Amino acid sequence: MNKRVLLVIGGGIAAYKSLELIRRLKETGADVRVVMTKAAQHFVTPLAAGALVGERVFTDLFDQAQEFDVGHIRLARECDLIVVTPATADLMAKMANGLADDLASAVLLATDKPILLAPAMNPHMWANAATQRNLEVLRADGRAFVGPNEGEMAERGERGFGRMAEPEEIRDACLALLSDGPLKGKKAIVTAGPTVEALDPVRFLSNRSSGKQGYAIASALAQLGANVTLVSGPTALATPAGVKVKRIESARDMLSACEDALPADVAVMVAAVADWRPSKTAKKKIKKGDAASAVELTENPDILATLSKLTKKRPALVIGFAAETDNVEANARVKIAKKGCDWIVANDVSGDVMGGNDNQVMLITRDAAQSWPRMSKDLVAQKLASEIAEALKGKATRRK
Numbered sequence: 525m526n527k528r529v530l531l532v533i534g535g536g537i538a539a540y541k542s543l544e545l546i547r548r549l550k551e552t553g554a555d556v557r558v559v560m561t562k563a564a565q566h567f568v569t570p571l572a573a574g575a576l577v578g579e580r581v582f583t584d585l586f587d588q589a590q591e592f593d594v595g596h597i598r599l600a601r602e603c604d605l606i607v608v609t610p611a612t613a614d615l616m617a618k619m620a621n622g623l624a625d626d627l628a629s630a631v632l633l634a635t636d637k638p639i640l641l642a643p644a645m646n647p648h649m650w651a652n653a654a655t656q657r658n659l660e661v662l663r664a665d666g667r668a669f670v671g672p673n674e675g676e677m678a679e680r681g682e683r684g685f686g687r688m689a690e691p692e693e694i695r696d697a698c699l700a701l702l703s704d705g706p707l708k709g710k711k712a713i714v715t716a717g718p719t720v721e722a723l724d725p726v727r728f729l730s731n732r733s734s735g736k737q738g739y740a741i742a743s744a745l746a747q748l749g750a751n752v753t754l755v756s757g758p759t760a761l762a763t764p765a766g767v768k769v770k771r772i773e774s775a776r777d778m779l780s781a782c783e784d785a786l787p788a789d790v791a792v793m794v795a796a797v798a799d800w801r802p803s804k805t806a807k808k809k810i811k812k813g814d815a816a817s818a819v820e821l822t823e824n825p826d827i828l829a830t831l832s833k834l835t836k837k838r839p840a841l842v843i844g845f846a847a848e849t850d851n852v853e854a855n856a857r858v859k860i861a862k863k864g865c866d867w868i869v870a871n872d873v874s875g876d877v878m879g880g881n882d883n884q885v886m887l888i889t890r891d892a893a894q895s896w897p898r899m900s901k902d903l904v905a906q907k908l909a910s911e912i913a914e915a916l917k918g919k920a921t922r923r924k
């Protein structure tokens with residue numbers, strides 16, 4: 525890979541994994557340059573990082589020699605991607621607020637290149653409202669994230685969300701962002717997970733979708749170079765690398781998030797959208813005796829049908845999923861016709877597909893059907909992404 529990655533090492537215990545990341549990135553053929561914060565140097569030395577990259581490590585904004593040699597503006601621009609490992613709470617806060625009082629933060633502010641952050645911090649710091657606010661700001665600024673993962677912390681006895689992603693995961697996220705894959709320049713919208721329809725402040729109607737299949741598809745499309753917006757109902761899943769996520773609750777919110785993400789070349793509607801919502805959402809908790817009148821239902825908008833029937837901004841390829849428990853192919857064909865989409869991926873949900881890690885699907889187009897063997901949801905996603913890439917090959921598809 526003929527690309528340059530600028531690695532910004534932040535000051536946290538996970539900094540040691542950055543050394544392994546340098547090796548993993550160099551194995552792909554990438555050229556790696558390193559900037560270290562002052563705090564990072566308490567955890568790993570510039571000497572160690574420099575030995576692995578084979579050139580000097582940049583540490584100081586006010587060092588005359590370093591500024592003369594390369595300078596923070598050239599560091600920020602002479603690369604294809606910047607990756608921050610670990611993205612500490614402090615670095616995230618600086619980035620979210622545009623502070624630039626050291627070399628790392630000045631480079632991050634001065635760049636016009638994609639930035640990938642691999643956060644790592646104590647779970648309480650991650651959960652803190654200030655960090656979560658900064659995360660939202662950075663996401664809205666288009667920054668990509670990988671992790672954090674859940675697990676044991678360096679602090680004895682602590683567990684939770686805050687572990688930095690492993691070097692291989694960060695390398696894969698870098699590859700996705702640097703990809704010159706067949707979907708480069710294409711935009712995809714993917715929906716995933718359940719929708720949640722409020723009955724009152726504490727109760728809702730929903731379903732058992734975990735989001736795994738939709739997240740895997742969003743990730744596979746990003747790995748092929750697509751610019752992916754994932755519109756997700758509530759799930760326990762981490763944001764896939766290189767994917768923009770819009771989190772919503774209800775079907776109506778999912779529809780407006782999809783409409784906001786248009787135009788797109790392909791839309792893959794994997795979400796298990798609630799077909800109905802309570803006609804009224806009570807402002808106060810419904811009393812036991814009032815339950816019967818509380819469950820009057822109204823039909824939700826059909827997101828797949830709405831996107832399929834657009835006249836102006838219809839994506840060139842609109843793909844639905846069909847969750848069936850019997851007559852899978854016949855029912856799925858009825859759905860293609862009724863909703864007006866181009867393909868349907870039909871799966872039998874009478875077993876463990878919803879929530880599980882594997883799936884057995886049938887890809888149904890208007891004139892053909894292929895039955896795929898049972899495989900992991902990740903593999904289903906990769907196969908589907910290849911089919912999408914093949915279908916969009918060479919097409920100038922996006923309608924403004």
Ligand code: PMT
Nearest residue numbers: 733734735736737796797826827828844845846847878879
């Ligand atoms: O999330 P997982 O645990 O990984 O499980 C994956 C899955 C089983 C949820 C997924 O593979 C799947 O089948 N998704 C579609 C679920 C569904 O709602 O199927 P459906 O047959 O009811 O709907 C058909 C299509 O219309 C779907 O693309 C659905 O997103 C869409 N739809 C449905 C209703 C509605 N109001 N708006 C919609 O857009």
